Every structure is written in structure tokens, then in C-alpha cells.
Amino acid sequence: MNIINIEHIAKIYQVGSEEVHALRDVSLNIEKGEYVAIMGPSGSGKSTLMNILGCLDTPTKGLYNFTGVNVSQMNDNELANIRNKEIGFVFQTFNLLPRSDALHNVELPLIYAGISSHERKDKARLALDHVGLNDRMHHKPNELSGGQRQRVAIARALVTQPAIILADEPTGNLDTKTGEDIMALFNEIYEQGNTIILVTHEEYIAEHAERIIRIRDGMIEKDEHVKDRYIPKKNGFSKAD
Amino acid sequence: MKNFFIEFLEIFRIAFNAIRINKLRSTLTTLGIIIGIVAVTTMSTAIVGLREAFLTSISSLGSDVLYVSKVPWFAMGDWSLYRNRKNLTLEQYERLKDMINTYEAIAPTASSFGLNVKRKERSVISTVVYGTTEDFQRTSQIELEEGRFMSEMDVRAGRKVCMVGQDIVKELFPIESPVNKEIKINNIPFKIIGVMTKQGSGFLGSFSLDGMIIMPLKSLELFSDDIHRRLRIDVKVGDVDKLEDAKQEIISAMRIIRKVPYNKPDDFAVNQQEAFKQMYDQTVGIIAYAGIVITALSLFVGAIGIMNIMFVSVTERTKEIGIRKAIGAKTWSILLQFLTESALICLLGGVIGIIISFPLSLIINQFLPTTMPLPIVGLSLLISAFVGIISGFLPALKASRLNPVDALRYE
Incomplete structure (x- = not known):
């Protein structure tokens, strides 16, 4: 079943009197349970594609069906609703609320989903437990390490049980070792049947996915399945045999 | 609805935290509102007090009483037109009394100023004395603390008896009861038969009977060459609803009595308490409301401060948004978040402002008969919340319209 179905989308920005074609003609299907990496150099249009996939932005042209719903013409509030329920974001800079503790950060999407306090806290605890942070629930982001912050962000992305997890350079601000831990966590999430879209410009990160889509100049340059992807162990890399 | 409530709790929490975290900033911003609210509530308390004092001071003029006099109380235009009018006379009073029906009591009243009153070695100088009839008790709603009001017999015979106000009693009879005692008014002995209850002086003390002496009209002739010069006729109608009818009746009667030709204007005036209120509202009232408007400007300045700081807050928290x-x-959730924050700051300012201005109103109470009226408390809270919402609206709108992609990228 296609979670994402994109047909001939284009995104054109008006910069002064000039039109910038960030995406030219992109068509793409992503199925449930896939682990996809979107790769491309800066200026390739991969951020634009990610914003559209994440319902943060709408395409200028073309059709975007997300879980069978046409979202390309939706208004801001309808998109906010889709993001809230169906998309879990993981950002390079974590994007946690600095003044709230880990638990409240994870609760946040559930608040906007209108879930009651008691149920919210249970779900958030479970999600933090899942990423191995049950002893850090009441720490604020500045009391956590980079890796721990990213794990809080992942817990926040998972807590609503979204249709896709959209990770934008999730290891970009982490050292190699911590990055590996995070990728191991993504692998675990993938193996539990979640759909993950990973946006990165680093080859070795992309190779954790089972499918790599390469973008260049606003178009898909290559879309291929990875034959022998990296399957990281819980605490490091391990090559699948 | 339940969803909204859950989200609103979060919104409230955010607003409260934002205020708590930026303590100094919130305090300074709130200060603008505090000053505004203190200014507005204190000013309006003073204004309400001023009006209260005024109404108290004219309350001796009954609201259902018409005062017929030679010149109107608030004469406009050429004074000579009024000056040349003939005085009212006692004969005219008698005829008027016969001709009109709509009245409860009718009393001719004359006055004399600057009389000296003595009791043994104690004295009061420059007293006002009213000469009138027994009906005056009803036209002026006089209550007696002690003794009695003068009777029809006292009036007819022109006895040398009088009723005195509390200020006179205080000066002349500090210990003993004044009833049945003798005082000398301009060296003429008078017997006190009654003491009027204290009216309390408004700021326009001249209407208060506390400093006055009342006696039979004929007795007043002992102090005045011509009592007709200041003669007026007080007509108590008894029912405010019939005031206008009674007024028309009096005007018709007086035109006949004073032989005013049909093509000439009245050569007398029928006054009522209402004229004082109108006069007040036209002069003091306008100045007072201008005062409120001017003090409200300080609230406006406070509101600008709030708006300014809310814009800063939105910019600072772009990433959070x-x-x-x-x-x-x-969109509405972000809008509401910032509106709540500014409304909360303003409400806080309003509450603190009221806490400060309450003791101030007690100080005003030393001079004017009022404390801070409850509606003003409620109103100022309402105003401060309103100011918060208005001044927070533009910043909140800016926040709610931020594009999430740009906002996330903001550093």
C-alpha cells in the first residue's frame, strides 16, 4: 500500500523578479514499512521535497496523495492536523522546547491532538522508555547530551504512532559514535514496521536505508534499492551478511 | 470542546511560564498597565465622589420641588432683562396658592445674609437666616433632632422663634440642649424651638441647612428692609412624574397673577433641582470626563508598551512557534497563545493597579463621600484584559501567520 504517492510535482519560488524552480517534475511512491533515504547536495531541492513530504509546504503544481488523501490543496490548519497525527519529525537541531522537560516535549503533539493529561503522560512515558530515556523524563534539554536530546525528539516523533517518520539529517549535529546509536535506534523502529524517510547528504548514513532516492537540480536522478545495507547493532555498526 | 480545553490549558501554561521566566521584563511591562489602571480608577473614583458630593449638597433642594423666583438660577444673556423684573410679593404667593391644585406644600421663602448670632459670650457671625412658613418643613424635607418646627400660629403671629442648624448648635451650645433657650440675632432675642438634624455639607456647602437659622417670614422683616427682594416660592409637587404638569400650571397662574401680556415672555422663572444637575454635567461633568480621557491616555501608553514587548516575544520565540x-x-492555537500572554500581563497589571488604588480611594474618602465603586473595579479589570487582547492582537497575528518552514529555520 502506498503511503506516499507524488505525481509530477513542482515547486517554484518567486525570488524578486526571478522564478526559482526548486523542484521541477518529481514523481514518487513510498510504501508502508519502507526505509527510504533522500540524498542530494545542497541546493538540489531535497529540503523542498522534504517540506512537501512533511506537509510543511504545498507544491506549486502536481498531486500529492498522503495515506490516500490529496493534501496538495489543503489549507494551513488541515495540514497542521495531518502533521500532528500522521507525521513524526526528527530534525538535525533536535528542535525541542528548551524550557520544557523531556516528558512535556514528548507530550506536546498529544496536547495538540486533544488527548487528556493522564493518557498523554502514559503514552509519553512509554515512548521515552522505548528510546531508553525513562530515567531522564524530568530533565530539560540543556541537561541532556546531544544524543539524548535526539532520542527525546525521536520519542516525540513516535508518540502519536504516525504513518511516517521524517528525519532531516538526524545525525548532523552528533559525533560519529552517538550518530551510530541514533541510527541503530532508527533501525529498530524500522524493524518494528514503521515507515522512515531519512534526508541526508552523507553516503554512509544513507546506506542504512533500504532504498536511496538521489535528487539533483530539482529532479530525481536515481532511485534504487540498496543491496547490502548497513544494519547497525544496538551499539555500533554491523555489516549484514 | 474537550480538545479545546486541553489545548487551552497548555496555552495558559505557556503564557504563565513566559511571564514567569522573563520576570524583569514582565514587571516593567506590567508597570505601564498598573500606572494606567491606578490613574483611571483613582480619577473615576474622584469623579464619582465629586458628583456624589454635589448631589448630596443639592439634595436639600427636593427633586419634586419647583422654585418660583424672579430670575432663573442660571441666567444666560443680558442681565439687565432680569434685573428690571418686578419682585415676587406675598400677595402673589397667596393668589398662586389659591390658583394651583397640583401641590403638596407651598412656602414663600425669603432670606437675609450676614447676621450675627450670640449666646452669652459665644457668637457666630455672618449667618444666613430664612424667613418662611410652616410649609417649609415639607418643601425642604426638614427633619428635627429635637424640639418642633414652627407652627401656623408662630408664622401668623410672627413670633420670635427659630429653628437652628447643627453648625450653629455646635458653636453656641457645646454642652446643653438649645431647645427653649434664647439667642440674640443682631441683638434681637429669639427663642430656639427646634434643632434640625445634620445634613452634612457637600463641597458646595451653601445649600446645607446646617449653618442656617429658619424663622417666620414676618420675623425676618426685623432684619430686612424689603423681604420681597429675595422672595421665592417653593412648591413641593409630591410626585416627580407630575413635575412638568405642575410647572405648566404654575407658569399659567403666574402669568395671570403678574399680568404678563400674551405676546411677552415670562417675567419670572420656575427652577428645579434638575437645572443644577444639568449645570453640573455641562461644566464640572465635561471637565471630569476630559480628565478620564486624559488619564486613559496613560493606559494607552501602557498598551503600546505591551504591544512592543509582545512583538519582541514573538520574534524571540519564532523557533518555538x-x-x-x-x-x-x-493557527488559532498560536494566536490564542500570544493573546493569552498579553491578556494575562494586563490582567495582572489590573489587579495590582486595583490593589494600589484602593488605599488611594480611602484617602480620597477623606475629602469626598466615596470609596472606589465596585463597578469601576470590575470595569478596570475588564478594560485591562481588553487592552491586553487589543495590544496583543497584532503580535499574535504575526506569530500565527508564520510559515513553519521559515520559523524552524530561524536562528
């Missing part, structure tokens, strides 16, 4: 929007906060 981006995060919230990315994970599902809707």
Missing part, C-alpha cells in the same frame, strides 16, 4: 506548528499547532 515553528516547532509547535510543525508538530500540529493550528
Whole structure:
């Protein structure tokens, strides 16, 4: 079943009197349970594609069906609703609320989903437990390490049980070792049947996915399945045999 | 509805935290509102007090009483037109009394100023004395603390008896009861038969009977060459609803009595308490409301301060707005978040402002008969919340319209 179905989308920005074609003609299907990496150099249009996939932005042209719903013409509030329920974001800079503790950060999407306090806290605890942070629930982001912050962000992305997890350079601000831990966590999430879209410009990160889509100049340059992807162990890399 | 409530709790929490975290900033911003609210509540308390004092001071003029006099109380235009009018006379009073029906009591009243009153070695100088009839008790709603009001017999015979106000009693009879005692008014002995209850002086003390002496009209002739010079006729109608009819009746009667030709204007005036209120509202009232408007400007300045700081707050928290929007906060939710914050700051300012201005109103109470009226408390809270919402609206709108992609990228 296609979670994402994109047909001939284009995104054109008006910069002064000039039109910038960030995406030219992109068509793409992503199925449930896939682990996809979107790769491309800066200026390739991969951020634009990610914003559209994440319902943060709408395409200028073309059709975007997300879980069978046409979202390309939706208004801001309808998109906010889709993001809230169906998309879990993981950002390079974590994007946690600095003044709230880990638990409240994870609760946040559930608040906007209108879930009651008691149920919210249970779900958030479970999600933090899942990423191995049950002893850090009441720490604020500045009391956590980079890796721990990213794990809080992942817990926040998972807590609503979204249709896709959209990770934008999730290891970009982490050292190699911590990055590996995070990728191991993504692998675990993938193996539990979640759909993950990973946006990165680093080859070795992309190779954790089972499918790599390469973008260049606003178009898909290559879309291929990875034959022998990296399957990281819980605490490091391990090559699948 | 339940969803909204859950989200609103979060919104309230954010607003409260934002205020708590930026203590100094919130305090300074709130200060603007505090000053505004203190100014407005204190000013309006003073204005309400001023009007209260005024109404108290004219309350000796009954609201259902018409005062017929030679010149109107608030004469406009050429004074000579009024000056040349003939005086009212006692004969005219008698005829008027016969001709009109709509009245409860009718009393001719004359006055004399600057009389000296003595009791043994104690004295009061420059007293006002009213000469009138027994009906005056009803036209002026006089209550007696002690003794009695003068009777028809006292009036007819022109006895040397009098009723005195509390200020006179205080000066001349500090210990003993004044009833049946003798005082000398301009060296003529008078017997006190009654003491009027204290009216309390408004700031226009001249209407208060506390400093006055009342006696039979004929007795007043002992102090005045011509009592007709200041003669007026007080007509108590008894029913405010019939005031206008009674007034027309009096005007018709007086035109006949004074032989005013049909093509000439009245050569007398029928006054009522209402004229004082109108006069007040036209002069003091306008100045007072201008005062409120001017003090409200300080609230306006406070509101500008709030708006300014809310814009700063939105800019500072652009990234937070981006995060919230990315994970599902809707436009109205962000809008409400910032509106709540500014309303909360203003409400806080309002509450503190009221806490400060309450003791101030007690100080005003030393001079004017009022404390801070409850509606003003409620109103100022309402105003401060309103100011918060108005001044927070533009910044909140800016926040709610931020594009999540740009907001997330903001550093």
C-alpha cells in the first residue's frame, strides 16, 4: 500500500523578479514499512521535497496523495492536523522546547491532538522508555547530551504512532559514535514496521536505508534499492551478511 | 470542546511560564498597565465622589420641588432683562396658592445674609437666616433632632422663634440642649424651638441647612428692609412624574397673577433641582470626563508598551512557534497563545493597579463621600484584559501567520 504517492510535482519560488524552480517534475511512491533515504547536495531541492513530504509546504503544481488523501490543496490548519497525527519529525537541531522537560516535549503533539493529561503522560512515558530515556523524563534539554536530546525528539516523533517518520539529517549535529546509536535506534523502529524517510547528504548514513532516492537540480536522478545495507547493532555498526 | 480545553490549558501554561521566566521584563511591562489602571480608577473614583458630593449638597433642594423666583438660577444673556423684573410679593404667593391644585406644600421663602448670632459670650457671625412658613418643613424635607418646627400660629403671629442648624448648635451650645433657650440675632432675642438634624455639607456647602437659622417670614422683616427682594416660592409637587404638569400650571397662574401680556415672555422663572444637575454635567461633568480621557491616555501608553514587548516575544520565540506548528499547532492555537500572554500581563497589571488604588480611594474618602465603586473595579479589570487582547492582537497575528518552514529555520 502506498503511503506516499507524488505525481509530477513542482515547486517554484518567486525570488524578486526571478522564478526559482526548486523542484521541477518529481514523481514518487513510498510504501508502508519502507526505509527510504533522500540524498542530494545542497541546493538540489531535497529540503523542498522534504517540506512537501512533511506537509510543511504545498507544491506549486502536481498531486500529492498522503495515506490516500490529496493534501496538495489543503489549507494551513488541515495540514497542521495531518502533521500532528500522521507525521513524526526528527530534525538535525533536535528542535525541542528548551524550557520544557523531556516528558512535556514528548507530550506536546498529544496536547495538540486533544488527548487528556493522564493518557498523554502514559503514552509519553512509554515512548521515552522505548528510546531508553525513562530515567531522564524530568530533565530539560540543556541537561541532556546531544544524543539524548535526539532520542527525546525521536520519542516525540513516535508518540502519536504516525504513518511516517521524517528525519532531516538526524545525525548532523552528533559525533560519529552517538550518530551510530541514533541510527541503530532508527533501525529498530524500522524493524518494528514503521515507515522512515531519512534526508541526508552523507553516503554512509544513507546506506542504512533500504532504498536511496538521489535528487539533483530539482529532479530525481536515481532511485534504487540498496543491496547490502548497513544494519547497525544496538551499539555500533554491523555489516549484514 | 474537550480538545479545546486541553489545548487551552497548555496555552495558559505557556503564557504563565513566559511571564514567569522573563520576570524583569514582565514587571516593567506590567508597570505601564498598573500606572494606567491606578490613574483611571483613582480619577473615576474622584469623579464619582465629586458628583456624589454635589448631589448630596443639592439634595436639600427636593427633586419634586419647583422654585418660583424672579430670575432663573442660571441666567444666560443680558442681565439687565432680569434685573428690571418686578419682585415676587406675598400677595402673589397667596393668589398662586389659591390658583394651583397640583401641590403638596407651598412656602414663600425669603432670606437675609450676614447676621450675627450670640449666646452669652459665644457668637457666630455672618449667618444666613430664612424667613418662611410652616410649609417649609415639607418643601425642604426638614427633619428635627429635637424640639418642633414652627407652627401656623408662630408664622401668623410672627413670633420670635427659630429653628437652628447643627453648625450653629455646635458653636453656641457645646454642652446643653438649645431647645427653649434664647439667642440674640443682631441683638434681637429669639427663642430656639427646634434643632434640625445634620445634613452634612457637600463641597458646595451653601445649600446645607446646617449653618442656617429658619424663622417666620414676618420675623425676618426685623432684619430686612424689603423681604420681597429675595422672595421665592417653593412648591413641593409630591410626585416627580407630575413635575412638568405642575410647572405648566404654575407658569399659567403666574402669568395671570403678574399680568404678563400674551405676546411677552415670562417675567419670572420656575427652577428645579434638575437645572443644577444639568449645570453640573455641562461644566464640572465635561471637565471630569476630559480628565478620564486624559488619564486613559496613560493606559494607552501602557498598551503600546505591551504591544512592543509582545512583538519582541514573538520574534524571540519564532523557533518555538515553528516547532509547535510543525508538530500540529493550528493557527488559532498560536494566536490564542500570544493573546493569552498579553491578556494575562494586563490582567495582572489590573489587579495590582486595583490593589494600589484602593488605599488611594480611602484617602480620597477623606475629602469626598466615596470609596472606589465596585463597578469601576470590575470595569478596570475588564478594560485591562481588553487592552491586553487589543495590544496583543497584532503580535499574535504575526506569530500565527508564520510559515513553519521559515520559523524552524530561524536562528
